[in-house]
Amino acid sequence: MKECNCVFLIFGATGDLAHRKLLPAFYFMERENQLKDSLSIVCIARKEKTTEQYRKEASDSIRKFSRIKVDERLLEKLVSRIYYHRLEFSDKKGYAGLSRFIEKISGQKSGNCERIFCLAVPYSLISHVLGSLKNAGLAERQKKGKPYCRIMFEKPFGHDLKSAKELNSSIMNVLDEKQIYRIDHYMAKELVQNLLVLRFANSIFEPLWNRDYIDHIQITVAETLGVESRGEYYDKAGALRDVMQNHMMQLLSLVAMGAPKSIDADDVKNEKVKVLKSIAKSGFSGNMAIGQYGEGIVEGKKVAAYASEPEIRKNSGTETYAALKLGIASKMWKNVPFYLRTGKRLKDKSTEIIIVYKHTPFGLFSKASPEKNMMVIRVQPYEGITLQFNAKVPGNKVIIDNVEMDFCHECKFGPNSPEAYERLLYDVMAGDQTLFTRWDEVENAWKIVDVILKNIKKLKLHIYEAGTWGPKEADKLIAKDGRKWVEPKRPAYAEQLGK
Ligand SMILES: NC(=O)c1ccc[n+]([C@@H]2O[C@H](COP(=O)([O-])OP(=O)(O)OC[C@H]3O[C@@H](n4cnc5c(N)ncnc54)[C@H](OP(=O)(O)O)[C@@H]3O)[C@@H](O)[C@H]2O)c1
Structure with a gap:
């Protein structure tokens, strides 16, 4: 068990964005010494697999997609931070299990960890996932002196103005603008x-x-x-x-x-x-x-x-x-x-x-x-x-x-x-x-x-x-x-x- 200061949760971790962009980017950060020792990366999707299987797939993707030559020792250090957790996003009860999983790998109450939720999922699922994270006590508004809790996600930010407003208000029901990181990678x-x-x-x-x-x-x-x-x-x-x-x-x-x-x-x-x-x-x-x-x-x-x-x-x-x-x-x-x-x-x-x-x-x-x-x-x-x-x-x-x-x-x-x-x-x-x-x-x-x-x-x-x-x-x-x-x-x- 290691002390958890920061948990980075990738929802949609078996998808294209996670494998082609996020995991290789983490490798770069590991190489540049930009990751805290206490950072854990929890990779979440609905496919059944073990952490060992996921670590192997993640290593393969990093070798394939990293723009820099991979040093196997550093890669091993990075993948040792990675855990896989199976969750069907529509299963509201499953999020309590996710909270317990975080506590298990960190040895800390999940609310005491710094949390970043990276939602690499179809945008239609964002409100649902965030609402369920709130109900499980994982996502909450920033309180003074408390560990941070942030969400990041890619475009599309809705399908038109109306759906974008709906998506935004469902996010703002849970978090404040200062906690929301909308990615436009350009x-x-x-x-x-x-x-x-x-x-x-x-x-x-x-x-x-x-x-x-x-x-x-x-x-x-x-x-x-x-x-x-x-x-x-x-x-x-x-x-x-x-x-x-x-x-x-x-x-x-x-x-x-x-x-x-x-x-x-x-x-x-x-x-x-x-x-x-x-x-x-x-x-x-x-x-x-x-x-x-x-x-x-x-x-x-x-x-x-x-x-x-x-x-x-x-x-x-x-x-x-x-x-x-x-x-x-x-x-x-x-x-x-x-x-x-x-x-x-x-x-x-x-x-x-x-x-x-x-x-x-x-x-x-x-x-x-x-x-x-x-x-x-x-x-x-x-x-x-x-x-x-x-x-x-x-x-x-x-x-x-x-x-x-x-x-x-x-x-x-x-x-x-x-x-x-x-x-x-x-x-x-x-x-x-x-x-x-x-x-x-x-x-x-x-x-x-x-x-x-x-x-x-x-x-x-x-x-x-x-x-x-x-x-x-x-x-x-x-x-x-x-x-x-x-x-x-x-x-x-x-x-x-x-x-
Ligand atoms: N790929 C890119 O370069 C790119 C660029 C710009 C924006 N985006 C946006 O980023 C988001 C992710 O894109 P992507 O290309 O990575 O999509 P993707 O390859 O289709 O991956 C979707 C991921 O979501 C998971 N997922 C979907 N429904 C689920 C459910 N009900 N329960 C649990 N897991 C579920 C899938 O898990 P399973 O495999 O277990 O089913 C998979 O890991 C999308 O909104 C996309 O528009 C992507």
Whole structure:
């Protein structure tokens, strides 16, 4: 029996998220000496298995999915913290058994342990699990001087505004906002965290970050993957719920927010929420295109159409692609369009934010057709920033060419930036909510996406060939404004990285 200071409980421990992300992240933390000696990890699911069996499966997954080479001695140390407990989540009485299990492994009353409940389960089960944890005395509001009790869970945060509100109020019946850690793993990506520094620690960029200098902003989240094994979930969700409501609204609010009073979590979130509220206030013009992938060639391999993927409903009208134009009703962004697009089975995997600047007002070189300056922020892959500007080509005539200046994150800081979950697990244990999503961010993002979702019912769903950049209608959407999508490309430094 060891003294228990902290119990980390993974609900849904036999699932994909636990095996691919959570367990390897724990290995990293073990290696970095970030785990308290007294931490136990209780892995919970409904399958019948012993702790020994689960430890073996966990070790296999860590070896398979860890981004760093596994040292067997450290792996053994980590798995010795892991216990498996079988629980059918709908069995209300089973939670008393879980409480006894915690007491058995810790030798302490479960309420005297620090508890983190990580709910890697379908979102429809979250309220039920949390309510049962409350009834068993495991989940409770934070009391002064008492060990902490926190919950963390991934998107989706509901299916629409109404269900998100219901889910939230059921959680708030048990816990306070300060105990709730809503994960948007995009927030933990290095280049996303870097956005605040880029914007507010650089006097060469900060004064230009507004409508006076910026022509428009593009945000692209492109995947080459199809629905993989998540067909049932995805077919009910679609691109707008799966990516636009969370990752893209987070990126957009970070790019467009005004300067926060400080870098404290709440000050930053207050500014992000102002952006989301302004978008909701602007209304949605209906400028949008949606699509669904047909068959095609992706990364050299023939792939099936969405309609023939496993678990997809016959004649499904789910969008796997969405492109839209939004405006922000604020002094800073009046008349600056934000073009957002996301899709599955596109030509390349790429998440980029592109700031396109206005032409200089003088027009001195207009005959040489200089291009608009651009800043490309590569969130993934090839993490880094490229500045594109105009330069004179050597010679007697004034011929202008577009040149690039690169910041390659990995070339400068090395290849081993923490993975999102490594950072998020560290933060939840440290009680730092900065990279997690506050309820009013979720609520206001849903207010925007709810309106968009109503709009798509009126739209035609265009089938696009897998391995392209999506339906032509998305090109027309931006071309109407005399602009075009900036196609993600491999930066010059990719070669240096051997990628
Ligand atoms: N996987 C990802 O990369 C990812 C990314 C973003 C968000 N998410 C979200 O994270 C959550 C988990 O995703 P996942 O991909 O890990 O799902 P998954 O592979 O389907 O795993 C679900 C887990 O929940 C358990 N479970 C389901 N119903 C249960 C019940 N009634 N009683 C006890 N255990 C039950 C399953 O246990 P058994 O195996 O014992 O049945 C399994 O361990 C979902 O909400 C998902 O949308 C996942």
